[in-house]
């Protein structure tokens with residue numbers, strides 16, 4: 001299990017070169033995966049979205065550009081948030097960028113009221129979290145009934161050939177690239193390591209269900225190295241015979 005303080009310190013360290021390294025490490029394909037996550041979020045002009053583990057804000061910006069009324073990007077690394085706010089100032093769509101607030105917050109104890117959001121996204125974040133179940137329970141708590149939960153994360157591919165490529169790319173190439181681009185080989189040795197113990201898609205789907213998230217489905221991308229999970233917060237059903245909300249009981 002990653003230790004929260006170590007993870008935060010590591011992201012604080014690599015924040016300045018995080019975006020560049022991301023593009024290099026994924027050869028830019030991550031843009032397609034992120035676009036799929038935004039489609040799954042089904043944003044409309046009344047959507048209040050929360051992007052947990054927002055980092056430098058890739059998904060937060062896309063949610064705002066897709067037309068969300070308001071986006072909150074939350075992360076516990078102050079330096080990642082500094083980079084996100086820099087991007088916000090020079091963003092290509094200033095009107096969309098203005099609808100985002102970047103705030104410091106821990107995925108395992110989110111600083112938001114219950115039922116606050118119509119969409120909760122997390123992209124390449126949960127594999128760093130100390131207790132996954134607690135994080136998803138938090139996402140379910142701050143999401144309103146009927147809200148969509150979207151999770152994009154690296155996973156191990158199924159085929160032997162893809163696994164062999166995955167091992168070479170993440171175990172050998174990424175740490176070297178990390179050393180060159182980000183000047184932090186240790187961080188980019190940890191990142192592939194963190195994917196190894198992370199639950200496979202069916203197990204992750206169970207964790208979402210156990211956190212009270214319904215209609216959980218998932219699909220793989222990128223030759224199987226990325227999984228997109230989605231779910232919906234159930235809307236409580238009224239017991240048979242219960243009065244409708246707009247019916248005021250006599251005498252009250």
Ligand SMILES: C[S@@+](CC[C@H](N)C(=O)[O-])C[C@H]1O[C@@H](n2cnc3c(N)ncnc32)[C@H](O)[C@@H]1O
Nearest residue numbers: 011053054055075076077080106107123125128
């Ligand atoms: C790999 S980056 C992903 C950033 C962004 N979501 C993206 O798609 O590029 C992981 C982010 O998760 C944040 N993070 C990790 N654990 C966290 C936690 N417990 N609470 C809040 N943020 C966390 C890190 O600070 C980092 O910014």
